[in-house]
Amino acid sequence: MAATRLIATLVLSFLLLSSSDATHRKKIRSRRPCKQMVFYFHDILYNGKNGKNATSAIVGAPAGANRTTLAGQNHFGNLVVFDDPITLDNNLHSIPVGRAQGFYLYDRKDFFTAWLGFSFVFNSTRHKGSITFAGPDPLNKTRDISVIGGTGDFFMARGIATLMTNAVEGEAYFRLQVDIKLLECW
Amino acid sequence: MAATRLIATLVLSFLLLSSSDATHRKKIRSRRPCKQMVFYFHDILYNGKNGKNATSAIVGAPAGANRTTLAGQNHFGNLVVFDDPITLDNNLHSIPVGRAQGFYLYDRKDFFTAWLGFSFVFNSTRHKGSITFAGPDPLNKTRDISVIGGTGDFFMARGIATLMTNAVEGEAYFRLQVDIKLLECW
Amino acid sequence: MAATRLIATLVLSFLLLSSSDATHRKKIRSRRPCKQMVFYFHDILYNGKNGKNATSAIVGAPAGANRTTLAGQNHFGNLVVFDDPITLDNNLHSIPVGRAQGFYLYDRKDFFTAWLGFSFVFNSTRHKGSITFAGPDPLNKTRDISVIGGTGDFFMARGIATLMTNAVEGEAYFRLQVDIKLLECW
Numbered sequence: 236m237a238a239t240r241l242i243a244t245l246v247l248s249f250l251l252l253s254s255s256d257a258t259h260r261k262k263i264r265s266r267r268p269c270k271q272m273v274f275y276f277h278d279i280l281y282n283g284k285n286g287k288n289a290t291s292a293i294v295g296a297p298a299g300a301n302r303t304t305l306a307g308q309n310h311f312g313n314l315v316v317f318d319d320p321i322t323l324d325n326n327l328h329s330i331p332v333g334r335a336q337g338f339y340l341y342d343r344k345d346f347f348t349a350w351l352g353f354s355f356v357f358n359s360t361r362h363k364g365s366i367t368f369a370g371p372d373p374l375n376k377t378r379d380i381s382v383i384g385g386t387g388d389f390f391m392a393r394g395i396a397t398l399m400t401n402a403v404e405g406e407a408y409f410r411l412q413v414d415i416k417l418l419e420c421w
Numbered sequence: 422m423a424a425t426r427l428i429a430t431l432v433l434s435f436l437l438l439s440s441s442d443a444t445h446r447k448k449i450r451s452r453r454p455c456k457q458m459v460f461y462f463h464d465i466l467y468n469g470k471n472g473k474n475a476t477s478a479i480v481g482a483p484a485g486a487n488r489t490t491l492a493g494q495n496h497f498g499n500l501v502v503f504d505d506p507i508t509l510d511n512n513l514h515s516i517p518v519g520r521a522q523g524f525y526l527y528d529r530k531d532f533f534t535a536w537l538g539f540s541f542v543f544n545s546t547r548h549k550g551s552i553t554f555a556g557p558d559p560l561n562k563t564r565d566i567s568v569i570g571g572t573g574d575f576f577m578a579r580g581i582a583t584l585m586t587n588a589v590e591g592e593a594y595f596r597l598q599v600d601i602k603l604l605e606c607w
Numbered sequence: 608m609a610a611t612r613l614i615a616t617l618v619l620s621f622l623l624l625s626s627s628d629a630t631h632r633k634k635i636r637s638r639r640p641c642k643q644m645v646f647y648f649h650d651i652l653y654n655g656k657n658g659k660n661a662t663s664a665i666v667g668a669p670a671g672a673n674r675t676t677l678a679g680q681n682h683f684g685n686l687v688v689f690d691d692p693i694t695l696d697n698n699l700h701s702i703p704v705g706r707a708q709g710f711y712l713y714d715r716k717d718f719f720t721a722w723l724g725f726s727f728v729f730n731s732t733r734h735k736g737s738i739t740f741a742g743p744d745p746l747n748k749t750r751d752i753s754v755i756g757g758t759g760d761f762f763m764a765r766g767i768a769t770l771m772t773n774a775v776e777g778e779a780y781f782r783l784q785v786d787i788k789l790l791e792c793w
Contacts, residue, residue: 266576266607268787273521281669281670283670292669292670292683292684293669293670293711294481294667294668294684294685294686295480295481295482295500295502295666295686296479296481297467297478297479297488298467298469298478298487298488298489301670303670309629311478311504312480312502313480313688314480314481314500314502314524314667314682315541316669316683316686316712316713316714316722317714318715318716318720334715335721336714336715336743336753337712337714337722337743338686338714338722340480340502340504340523340524341502342503342504342522342523342524343504343520343522344504344646348504348522348542350522350523350524350538350539350723352538352724353720353722354742354743355747356720356743357730358745363740365743367741367742367743367753367755369538369539369569369570369741369755370551370553370570370572371522371523371551372539372552373540373542373544378572379573380572381553381569381571381572381577382570383553383555383569383570383741383753384741384742384753384754384755385753386742386750386752388753390638390767391765391766391767391790393570393577394577394628395572395576395577412507413785418577418607421638421658421790452762452793480667480687481666481686482666482668483653483664483665483666483674483688484653484655484664484665484673484674484675497688497690498662498664498666498688499666500686500688516658524667526709526710526712528689528690528708528709529686529706529708530690532706534728535691536688536709536710536724536726538724554740554756555724555756556726556737556739556756556758557708557726557728557737557739559730564758565758565759566758567739567755567756567757567763568756568757569739569741569755569756579756579763580763580764581758581762588682588697598773604793
């Protein structure tokens with residue numbers, strides 16, 4: 236009898252635990268990543284002269300601005316398409332392990348901020364598939380951006396990536412360090 | 422013996438319950454939000470004369486259209502970058518609690534519809550972090566858009582936001598009410 | 608006593624199982640879709656002459672390129688906004704069941720690749736709501752793109768869609784087959 240009552244109590248506890256998990260899914264979620272990776276990517280903006288080396292180009296600009304010079308007012312309204320090499324260290328000349336492809340747009344007049352939509356595309360023996368990112372980039376020293384999906388090895392991925400500007404050379408070159416932490420892996 | 426058999430049955434039931442949850446994850450999910458918030462944001466489109474007050478600008482347009490006037494055919498092809506103040510009430514002059522940053526594009530020739538990719542960016546004592554939205558805006562009276570990610574206080578957020586056009590003044594100004602309902606909170 | 612010890616063991620096992628589920632959420636997830644659908648969509652690019660039939664238009668281009676002809680270097684930097692009919696079979700003239708709305712951009716100089724942000728918008732007796740996609744399109748024969756959200760009948764959807772180019776006619780027309788597999792349905 237005691238055993239039966241104990242069982243009943245346990246069953247009830249489990250049901251309560253499961254249902255609160257289902258409705259809120261908050262407390263039991265761990266912030267420990269299921270996959271963690273660090274990469275660098277390198278952006279060389281087309282300026283009318285560097286057509287051969289450039290990896291990105293201004294394709295949208297507000298009225299009055301051209302597309303070989305970043306616009307005034309903190310580049311507000313500039314839309315840039317890129318196809319940047321991804322490397323494992325911070326050397327532009329290292330063998331790329333993938334491509335960072337997508338766009339960024341400068342979206343603030345009073346200081347620099349950007350909005351990004353892009354993917355890391357891998358097609359090597361090490362990684363096959365893509366990780367897609369979207370969200371604002373306040374251009375602080377360290378900032379987070381959402382991982383909103385993935386394919387291949389990163390099927391259904393969700394998580395966060397921490398961006399750090401690793402180098403800037405005028406308006407021609409910048410390098411970002413990207414620390415990817417996937418929180419949902421399938 | 423009876424107790425042991427009972428336990429075996431219970432274990433089996435739990436395993437079945439867990440696995441059906443895992444494969445379909447449909448029935449037990451609650452549509453009750455884990456976080457709900459209402460905001461307004463205000464868009465003042467640059468028209469060549471309002472450079473000081475404008476919060477958005479046309480940066481892409483189809484051939485034949487310029488970037489100080491919205492294109493014909495329901496503005497088809499116009500891409501607008503924005504950095505709009507977010508307020509707690511419907512007053513443009515209230516103190517902003519954050520910025521709505523990103524882009525919208527008009528994507529239909531026969532009537533008005535748009536496609537949005539943007540974020541709410543907060544950096545106050547009340548909220549720190551961002552919520553990112555993406556999806557079509559059929560420009561009905563009331564329409565839903567997906568919350569695809571978040572950072573900071575809104576880490577890993579998913580959910581839905583209901584948009585309502587709260588005011589329109591010609592092509593220079595519109596105000597949206599945004600009722601955010603997060604369904605996944607970490 | 609034996610029963611009690613057995614129960615204790617079971618409880619512990621369940622707790623361990625639940626917690627590993629919570630932290631990794633990997634093993635028990637099924638890749639069997641909760642919803643599967645096949646559609647086709649049709650893109651007719653505006654070229655300066657087909658204004659009546661065109662369903663898409665170039666709205667962004669790098670310096671030196673115009674917006675009625677796709678740019679050189681594999682169209683690098685071209686941004687195209689579209690509003691394409693969705694059909695159930697591969698016939699452009701079938702009655703549309705929805706609209707594919709959003710944008711694509713060509714993002715590689717040395718060969719064709721694209722990046723997509725778009726939605727399927729349905730408003731019929733069969734389907735009401737939207738499915739939103741984002742990610743790279745390597746333009747292989749078969750490639751996957753992420754489903755990052757949905758509204759209405761596709762509330763909170765996540766999953767994957769397999770894209771196959773079904774027809775190409777010069778630079779004026781292409782048709783994609785889209786095999787949608789939703790893995791998270793609410």
